[in-house]
Amino acid sequence: MTNPPPEPPLIFVVAGEPSGDFLGARLMAALKAETGGHVRFAGVGGEAMAAEGLTSLVDLADLAVMGFFEVLPKAPVILRHLKRVEAAARAARPAALVTIDSWGFTGRLHGRLADVPFPRVHYVAPMVWAWKAKRAATVAQRVDHLLTLLPDEAEAFTRHGLAVTQVGHPVVEGGAGQGDGAAFRQSHGIPLEAPLLCLLPGSRRMEVGRLLDPFRAATERLAASRPGLQVVIPTVATVADSLKQRVAAWPWPVHVVSGAEARHGAFAASFAAIAASGTVALELARAGLPHIVGYKVSPPSAFLYRRLRQTELVNLINILLGRVVVPELLQEACTGPRLAAALEALLADPAALAAQRQGADAVMARLGGAGAPPSRRAARAVLQLINAKETA
CATH class of the missing domain: 3.40.50.2000 (Glycogen Phosphorylase B;)
Structure with a gap:
């Protein structure tokens, strides 16, 4: 009797706003390409990630809030969604958790899941070079690997011992310059x-x-x-x-x-x-x-x-x-x-x-960086982290 084939790895992907949805969709497509489609997804996203096969746990519009004081009226809804996403991630026991931008929400999610032993990746470095420089240490404490879009972002995080891969920005691989x-x-x-x-x-x-x-x-x-x-x-x-x-x-x-x-x-x-x-x-x-x-x-x-x-x-x-x-x-x-x-x-x-x-x-x-398209580089970094965890 032959053993059934192994179940595709589940990657829990969380985007907190439409720009993250764009990045998440490109990442999901790249992960499918890198694995020959042998991958599953759960998490939070918008219409672009839905087109790649994600059924979002919450409405992305509820999380997409900009401004210190603008977020206050939405805080109860955001906290409720945070608890729901945390519970879903714990229950899913994914091969990896990948959060995208929106550190105000995703950083708290990483903090709440600190006791769960799956690899944690954050995609898009918080702009510590623009403001909140102390946030770099917090990021290093809460995630295992950081994927950055921009040149010269890594040093602020590697000084705190965080592994960083600069993958480039997927906007360069999109079709923005090819419209009819x-x-x-x-x-x-x-x-x-x-x-x-x-x-x-x-x-x-x-x-x-x-x-x-x-x-x-x-x-x-x-x-x-x-x-x-x-x-x-x-x-x-x-x-x-x-x-x-x-x-x-x-x-x-x-x-x-x-x-x-x-x-x-x-x-x-x-x-x-x-x-x-x-x-x-x-x-x-x-x-x-x-x-x-x-x-x-x-x-x-x-x-x-x-x-x-x-x-x-x-x-x-x-x-x-x-x-x-x-x-x-x-x-x-x-x-x-x-x-x-x-x-x-x-x-x-x-x-x-x-x-x-x-x-x-x-x-x-x-x-754009050098080599493979940015989304493919991001996907490979995530898969390498999963493989390292499985072989450890």
Whole structure:
């Protein structure tokens, strides 16, 4: 009688926000490719991870909160979800726990699971170089291995004895620069001659609530000199319906779209973008679309950020270059008139446009790293850790 084949290893993957969902989906696809599909998943994710086969334990939208004080009203829900995810991880006894970004949530999960003997990996280093430098020691205490996206992040963690692998950023392997603008316009009934403005007011409900009004005010000013202007808003499924309701009365045609293919097509079809800071800004850079960043949090959160941050910049392209090529309009500066003026100034300045393109290209080269694609390198690091545990 032959023994049944061994059950595929179960990897418990937890993302805490839509940008982590993007990374998680790429990681899951890479793990399936590396194992020939001989792998199972459980955990927390969004629509992208669901497309790779994950049934999320909780609604990702409940965890995606930005800001010190903004999180307080959601704390009971987040704590309830934390306990549920902890219990599920304990019951599953996975081959490894892989958490992605969102250290405020995932770090607590690692702390609560410290007594469970499975390998613990965290993907995306907390930005200790920007603020909360003491957090590096806590990360080293709670996880076994850290996967970093950016160059020069490792030293802050290896000094505390943490094993680190720099894998690069999966944005360089995505299709952000390969969208079909003509096909996008055709599928949404947008004339080829109509100027199309891309707005990206964030993937969290609170972000959209704060940014949509100034983004609309900026659009009004930009439309004054662009007859026939239309708007596209790429977003995630969790906020798409509420967004459609909020823009229904706008005086321009507005196309709210979801999914990577539609988002990349929108980039290719647009003449410029106004975006919240985050992973999507890297995608805009990858696509070569002229853009500016606008962002705001509550005044109390802004007060604390300004005292804790070690850099004044928020856009990753600017941070890595050490200079501003993507205009940033933050807090009090994030108003319709100032956003519109900044974008008009960028579009009217060939030297500024060239500097943004060249800066983006330089950063993308740094984010890609050498060798295999970033997601494959991340998958191999996770599998090596699992294999080391099994053979120990």
